Amino acid sequence: AQRVTQPEKLLSVFKGAPVELKCNYSYSGSPELFWYVQYSRQRLQLLLRHISRESIKGFTADLNKGETSFHLKKPFAQEEDSAMYYCALTNQATSGSRLTFGEGTQLTVNP
């Protein structure tokens, strides 16, 4: 069965500091990885999708198939980055396009 693990429930950094939110996954087949962000229990917004290789709001994420990781990084955190971040995957071969989410990491960026 596929699973997404976000080891840190809470992460606190200071403004301007680098931030890394960890995500590891277990899977069978060829998963597709995503990062979603949720501000104050509002709607989930797509932040990154690994196949698009984009950088959104200064965030990047690299898929490391050897380590089965998809960590989210930003070199200089901003206060407005404070939110809940969810790593998620789909696996068309085994479970179609449903998203399997990790437990989320609450990021707080302090002034």
Add this chain to the structure above:
Amino acid sequence: DSGVTQTPKHLITATGQRVTLRCSPRSGDLSVYWYQQSLDQGLQFLIQYYNGEERAKGNILERFSAQQFPDLHSELNLSSLELGDSALYFCASSDPRGPDTQYFGPGTRLTVL
């Protein structure tokens, strides 16, 4: 704004009751997904519809059912409600003919008293 709309925003009801949550997908999206977000279970996939037909089922209770109508809007019906059903219910939509990225609605917050 992702274009996915959900009504109502908030719903407060009593145990044993039945409620219906409504979702309108983005224009052109054929797939609709329902997810439940609760404090103890996190974000869980419930069910997916594609162009009116059920495509996939997740951790959906037998007391819950859903459907997608010809105009592609979807409804999630929750019956015999229990306190533990209190949660945020999100709808998402995607177009499997394209990138198939899921875009989420604002959610319906259900409180069962």
